[in-house]
Amino acid sequence: MIRNTLYVAALIFVSACNSNTETATVTFGNKDTSTIAKTDDKPAGVKIDPVCEMPQDTSWTEYTVYKGDTVRFCSDVCKGVFLKSPAKYEAKLN
Numbered sequence: 826m827i828r829n830t831l832y833v834a835a836l837i838f839v840s841a842c843n844s845n846t847e848t849a850t851v852t853f854g855n856k857d858t859s860t861i862a863k864t865d866d867k868p869a870g871v872k873i874d875p876v877c878e879m880p881q882d883t884s885w886t887e888y889t890v891y892k893g894d895t896v897r898f899c900s901d902v903c904k905g906v907f908l909k910s911p912a913k914y915e916a917k918l919n
Contacts (some may be wrong), residue, residue, distance in 0.1 A: 831901055856857070872897070873917065874898050874899045874903050875896065875901035875910070875914035875917040876898065876906045876907050877899060877903050878905075878913060879899050881897055882899070883901055885897045885898060885906045887899070887900060887901050887903070888904075889904060889907070889908065891907075891911050891918070894918065896904060896918060
C-alpha cells in the first residue's frame with residue numbers, strides 16, 4: 826500500500842517537473858517501470874507555469890511580476906526556481 830502510494834507520488838512529481846527532457850523513466854526495484862512522455866502541445870490561449878509547464882489553474886496563489894507581466898506558479902518551489910534565473914524561462918512566457 827505505501828509502496829503504491831510512493832510510486833504514484835513519484836509519477837506525479839516526474840510528470841509535473843519533466844520540463845528538460847523528452848521522456849522520463851521511473852523504476853522501483855525490478856518490477857515497476859513507467860515512462861512518461863513530454864508533450865509540447867498545449868491548447869491555444871492556455872497559460873502555463875514556465876518552470877514545470879503545468880496548465881494554469883485558478884487556485885494558484887504564487888506569482889511574481891517580470892518585465893511588467895504577472896507570472897503565476899503552481900507552487901513556491903517553481904516560483905523560487907524561476908526567480909533564480911528568469912531569463913531561462915522567458916521564451917515560455919509568451
